[in-house]
Amino acid sequence: MNRRDFFALTGTAALTLATKKASADEIPLKKEFVGVLTDTTRCIGCRACEVACAEANGLPVPDVENDNALEQPRTPSETQLTVVNRHNTDAGEVFVKQQCMHCWQPACTAACLTNAMYKTKDGPVIWRPDKCMGCRFCMVSCPFSIPKFEYHSWNPKVQKCTMCWERLQQGEKPACVQACPADALMFGMKRELMEIARVRIYRHPTKYVHHIYGEHEVGGTGWLYLSAVPFEQLGFRTDLGTTPYPDYTREFLYSVPIILFGLPALLLGMSSLTQNHEEEPDEGIHNE
Amino acid sequence: MSKQKTLSSEVRAFLKFLWSEMKPRGKALTPFNVISVPIMIAGLVILVIRFTKGLGAVTNLSQDFPWGFWIGFDVVTGVAFAGGAYLITFVVYVMRVEKYHSIARVTVLNGLLAYIFYAGALVLDLGRPWNIINPIIGNSFGYNSVLFLVSWHFLLYMITEFIEFSPAVAEWLGWPKVRKFLHSLTLAAVIFGITLSTLHQSGLGALFLLAKSKIHPLWYTEFIPILFFVSSIFAGLSMVIFEGTISHRVFKDRLEPGAHESFNKIIFGLAKGAAISMFVYYFFKALIFIHEGHWSMIRDAWGLWYLLEVVGLVLVPCFMFAYGVRHRSLGIIRTASVLTMLGIILNRLNISVIAFNWNAAVHYYPSWMEIVVTLMVISAEIWVFRWVVTRMPVFGPSREFAFTS
Amino acid sequence: MESYSYVNIFETKGLEYLLLICFLVLFVVLVRYLSAPKAPANKPKT
Numbered sequence: 001m002n003r004r005d006f007f008a009l010t011g012t013a014a015l016t017l018a019t020k021k022a023s024a025d026e027i028p029l030k031k032e033f034v035g036v037l038t039d040t041t042r043c044i045g046c047r048a049c050e051v052a053c054a055e056a057n058g059l060p061v062p063d064v065e066n067d068n069a070l071e072q073p074r075t076p077s078e079t080q081l082t083v084v085n086r087h088n089t090d091a092g093e094v095f096v097k098q099q100c101m102h103c104w105q106p107a108c109t110a111a112c113l114t115n116a117m118y119k120t121k122d123g124p125v126i127w128r129p130d131k132c133m134g135c136r137f138c139m140v141s142c143p144f145s146i147p148k149f150e151y152h153s154w155n156p157k158v159q160k161c162t163m164c165w166e167r168l169q170q171g172e173k174p175a176c177v178q179a180c181p182a183d184a185l186m187f188g189m190k191r192e193l194m195e196i197a198r199v200r201i202y203r204h205p206t207k208y209v210h211h212i213y214g215e216h217e218v219g220g221t222g223w224l225y226l227s228a229v230p231f232e233q234l235g236f237r238t239d240l241g242t243t244p245y246p247d248y249t250r251e252f253l254y255s256v257p258i259i260l261f262g263l264p265a266l267l268l269g270m271s272s273l274t275q276n277h278e279e280e281p282d283e284g285i286h287n288e
Numbered sequence: 289m290s291k292q293k294t295l296s297s298e299v300r301a302f303l304k305f306l307w308s309e310m311k312p313r314g315k316a317l318t319p320f321n322v323i324s325v326p327i328m329i330a331g332l333v334i335l336v337i338r339f340t341k342g343l344g345a346v347t348n349l350s351q352d353f354p355w356g357f358w359i360g361f362d363v364v365t366g367v368a369f370a371g372g373a374y375l376i377t378f379v380v381y382v383m384r385v386e387k388y389h390s391i392a393r394v395t396v397l398n399g400l401l402a403y404i405f406y407a408g409a410l411v412l413d414l415g416r417p418w419n420i421i422n423p424i425i426g427n428s429f430g431y432n433s434v435l436f437l438v439s440w441h442f443l444l445y446m447i448t449e450f451i452e453f454s455p456a457v458a459e460w461l462g463w464p465k466v467r468k469f470l471h472s473l474t475l476a477a478v479i480f481g482i483t484l485s486t487l488h489q490s491g492l493g494a495l496f497l498l499a500k501s502k503i504h505p506l507w508y509t510e511f512i513p514i515l516f517f518v519s520s521i522f523a524g525l526s527m528v529i530f531e532g533t534i535s536h537r538v539f540k541d542r543l544e545p546g547a548h549e550s551f552n553k554i555i556f557g558l559a560k561g562a563a564i565s566m567f568v569y570y571f572f573k574a575l576i577f578i579h580e581g582h583w584s585m586i587r588d589a590w591g592l593w594y595l596l597e598v599v600g601l602v603l604v605p606c607f608m609f610a611y612g613v614r615h616r617s618l619g620i621i622r623t624a625s626v627l628t629m630l631g632i633i634l635n636r637l638n639i640s641v642i643a644f645n646w647n648a649a650v651h652y653y654p655s656w657m658e659i660v661v662t663l664m665v666i667s668a669e670i671w672v673f674r675w676v677v678t679r680m681p682v683f684g685p686s687r688e689f690a691f692t693s
Numbered sequence: 694m695e696s697y698s699y700v701n702i703f704e705t706k707g708l709e710y711l712l713l714i715c716f717l718v719l720f721v722v723l724v725r726y727l728s729a730p731k732a733p734a735n736k737p738k739t
Contacts, residue, residue, distance in 0.1 A: 077351065107498050113436035114422040115429070131428045134415020136354035137435050140644075141498035148351050149415060151344025156415040240501055249434050252494040252513050256437060256487060263483040267382050271475060274384040560727050567723055571716045578705050578712055613727050 033104060033123030035190035035214075035222035036163070036177060037197055038097055040234065041207065042184035045070060045084055045095035052179035053082045053099075056164055073235065076100075078148040078159040082176060089229040096234045097176070097185070100125060100146045100161035101214060102222030107245030108138035108147060116158075117147070123190070123222045124163035132158060143218055143240050163222070190222060197226055219244025302461075309460075309679050324667035331664025334657045335412065343415060346657040352645050353652035358413040360640035362662055364492050365633050366406025367442075368516070371524030372531075373399025373449060374485035375561075381478040388554055390547065393456055394535065394682050395528055397673065400449040405669040407442045412661065434494045441488035448481040460680040490517040496639050504643035506585055506594045509576045512639065518572060521565040523632040525558045526625035533622055535683070542683045552618060559609045559621045562628065566606035573598050590646065597638060601631025 047064045054061040059079050062069060074083040075098065082099035102125050108117040109125065116132035119125050127147070134156060138147045150156035164174040172178070177187040186193060194215065201208045213225035218240050225231070232238050338346045349356045376395040379385045411417050422428045423436055424443065430436045451473050458467035493516030500508055509515070536543065536551055585591050608624035611617070641652060676682060 075351075110432050111435065111498055113430040113433040113439060114419065129416075131419065131422055132416055133419035133422060134417070135410075135413075135435060136415065137433070137495065137498075139351070139354035140495075140502075143501045145352065145502075149349075149354060150342070151347075151349060152342045154340050154342055156342060158415075237501065245498055245500070246432065248497040248500055248510070249494055251510075252434065252490070252497065253432070253437070259487055260483060263486060264479050267378075267479045267482055271382045271384075271479070274382065563723065563727060567716075567720060571712075571720075574712060574716070575709055578708050581705060610723060610727055 032189045032191060033102075033222055034163070034168070034188065035102065035123065035193050035224055036174065037186045037188070037193040037224045037226070039184050039186075039197075039200065039226045040094050040096050041226065041228045042182050043084070043095040043097065044182045044184075045086060045093075046181060047084050048179040048181055049097055049176035049185065050080065050082055050084060052175040053161070054080065056167065056175035057081055070095075076146060076148065076161070078150050078157075081159060081161040085235065087234050089233040091228045094227070094229060094234060096225075096236075099176075099223065100163070101144050101217075102161075102163055103218055103245070104220040104222065105218075105244035105246050107141040107143060107218070110246035110249065111137040111141040113137070120165060122168065124165045124168065125160075125222075126162045126165045127158050127160060129157060134158070141245065143237070143245060190220075190224070193224055197224055200226060216242040218242070219247075313678055320670070324671065327660060327663045328667050331661045331667075334661055338412070338661075343413070346655065346661075348652055348655045348658065350650070350652060352648045352650070353641070355413075355640055355644075356652055357641065357654035357658045357662060358409055360637050361633070362406050362409035362665055363413075364640050365636040366402055366409070367492060368489065368520045368523040368632055368636060369527040369629070370399045370402035370406070371485065371489060371520035372528040373402075373452075373524070374482045375521060375524050376528065377452065377478040378482050381475055382482070387550075387557060390550060390683075391528065391532060391554055393453065394532075394677070396449055396452045397456075397676060397682055398527075398531060400446065400453055401669050401673055401676075403442060403446045403449065405665050405672075407446070409662075409665050410439075410442075434491055434497070438488050438491040438495065441484045441491065445481060445484045445488065448477045448484060451477040452481065456680045456682060485520075486517060489520040490514065492516055493639070496644075499644065502645050503639060504590055504646040505580070506582055506590060507639050507643045509580065511572065511576055515569070515572060515576075518565060518569045519632060519635060522562040522569065522628055525562040525565070526628040526632070529555055529558050529562075529621065529625040530629060535677075539677055539683060542677060544683070547683065555618060555621055556613050556616070559613050559624070562625070563606050563609035563613065566602055566609070566628070570598070570603050570606060573602070590643070593638075593642075597631060597634045601627055601634060605631065 047062065047069070050062050051064060053059075059081070062080070070084070070086045073085050074080075076083050082097055084095050084097050087094050087096060102123055104123075106117065106119055106125050109115070109119050111117070112132075113135070114131040114133055116128045117125060117138050118128055118131075134149070136147075136149055136158075138158065139145070139149060147158050147160045149158055164172070164176075167174060173187045174185075177185040186196065188196075194212065197212045201210055201212075207228055209227055209230055211227075211231065213227065213231050213236055214221040214223055219242060225234075225236070227234055230238075334346050343349055347356055347358070372395050376388055376392050379388050380392045411420065414420060423430060423439060451470065454470040455467050455474070458464075458470055490513035493512035493514075496503060496508070496512055497510065532551060532555070536548060586595060605624040605627040608620050608627070612620035612624060645651075
């Protein structure tokens with residue numbers, strides 16, 4: 001990379017960073033999806049994001065100082081919408097924050113028969129309690145196993161990260177992004193985040209693996225990850241493919257109207273072919 | 289005045305008739321009653337806990353296993369077994385094969401009750417069942433969901449099957465004009481019912497298309513909907529053989545003379561259908577196996593489990609059906625139907641529960657309370673079935689209208 | 694870092710057609726076996 005290219009790239013990055021702030025107020029007007037870029041090389045594992053998330057969502061706040069939670073691998077749960085895990089990799093200890101990926105074409109919204117799981121116009125995937133009937137098909141379908149169910153309540157909720165949808169509407173950033181002291185999280189339009197992520201890879205071609213997790217995974221996700229080690233080592237599923245999940249049911253759902261119209265016509269035709277001309281059509285559902 | 293009087297007395301007589309029909313008949317202390325009543329009471333107690341303390345209080349469901357025994361067995365497997373109704377109505381009303389006419393009504397009744405109870409068991413599993421009206425009344429139609437399609441089909445199919453069965457109700461109530469009208473709807477209901485069945489039998493499989501990353505590759509295929517549909521054919525046929533064999537023993541006194549012999553002939557026909565559909569199903573399985581190149585996967589325990597299901601409980605009973613037809617052996621056919629049903633149970637549970645999240649650290653198994661509730665659902669279904677067949681003309685021809693005014 | 698190689702998704706097609714032919718032959722055998730029972734009563738196909 002020569003000097004001029006370098007300046008050009010950093011210039012773009014600086015520009016996108018500058019415009020990002022200005023555009024935060026206009027988010028509801030934009031037709032673009034927002035996302036968050038997680039740079040796992042910057043994460044220091046302080047779990048400030050976990051605390052901020054719990055506070056923003058009214059969930060039990062973890063005792064970060066004393067709970068030794070990093071010793072065990074965890075997954076997001078119905079009481080913790082985001083968790084940070086420590087992975088021992090080729091590049092030493094790496095911390096990875098986990099939460100809903102906010103897929104561009106989410107499996108959960110395609111699965112939901114009441115539109116309770118809802119992809120908002122800005123990108124975050126939210127859950128609407130007045131719609132949900134608790135069938136848990138979203139949990140079955142989510143490739144990242146993110147939606148969690150409150151099994152011990154008579155009036156259970158499905159819990160998942162909403163990218164702080166309510167804060168976004170007030171022009172704020174997600175709580176975790178706001179809280180991150182290491183600048184490991186960055187909120188913005190996915191298009192811009194992709195540019196920034198690429199710039200980081202180009203500037204440090206040996207530091208990062210040349211892959212942005214979430215660029216194409218399951219058709220693209222709102223949450224993006226940069227890493228210094230192959231993503232398998234960080235507990236990511238790399239076998240999910242790039243097909244958006246709703247595509248897997250597309251053919252079946254396409255065939256539904258065809259069968260609903262074609263099959264009765266075919267059956268009626270068969271029935272008139274087999275009709276006995278000498279007699280009246282048969283009598284009753286059994287012999288008489 | 290006098291006309292009004294006769295009307296009111298008729299209503300009174302009719303209510304009296306209904307009341308008398310509600311009362312239990314027969315012996316109270318049959319082995320089935322002795323077993324089923326405590327189960328149903330225990331099940332109701334468990335359901336009270338379930339609706340006050342949440343699903344987690346009675347089930348072993350977890351975040352990794354959102355669907356357990358109630359969905360995997362009651363709904364997914366139960367509906368496959370109810371497939372007999374659409375097959376028999378197809379053969380009798382569309383193909384007009386008179387041979388099977390005598391079992392049409394009982395099969396439809398079985399299908400109707402299976403949907404009411406087993407698909408109805410879905411409600412027990414819903415976390416927020418009061419919102420079940422949402423996808424029905426239209427304030428939030430999730431058209432994009434396979435489950436939306438399946439639930440609507442359940443609902444419509446129950447209505448269709450009730451229309452198919454309703455002439456028997458009209459006969460029982462002694463309403464010849466109503467019966468005539470309801471009977472005129474039969475062919476339309478049958479055709480609509482077959483179409484709905486095709487779609488929701490395959491739709492139940494299509495639900496799992498979205499679980500691509502979770503189901504063991506030996507079971508996940510884009511053809512799950514087709515496999516579910518084809519297997520519902522022999523699941524339904526085996527169930528008709530199995531259930532018919534039991535009914536013909538238990539309700540001997542309700543049968544027409546000669547019904548037993550004609551039923552045995554019917555069994556051979558059903559067995560032939562089962563053998564052929566199972567052979568076709570086995571071919572589909574083999575084709576998918578080769579296309580996906582799963583050779584390396586059959587060596588571990590999952591592979592053996594897969595072979596048990598596909599060879600042991602599909603191909604073997606398929607040949608047993610064929611052998612039974614050829615050698616006129618009812619015993620072999622009945623054994624084959626039981627094996628086939630085990631194979632269906634295994635297949636549906638594999639896809640929905642056992643091979644689902646197969647590499648999870650802690651695997652799900654049903655709690656005893658989940659099993660008791662399932663047994664409660666089955667017992668309740670048998671109670672209603674028994675109540676209906678001892679009152680309405682279900683087996684064979686209707687002799688007389690039960691209620692005449 | 695990423696390398697590309699041609700993936701033939703129809704690699705097993707030949708084997709699949711072979712399987713199809715085998716099963717077609719076997720299917721004819723099965724149907725004949727089913728519709729010609731030892732007992733004299735010859736049943737129509739269902």
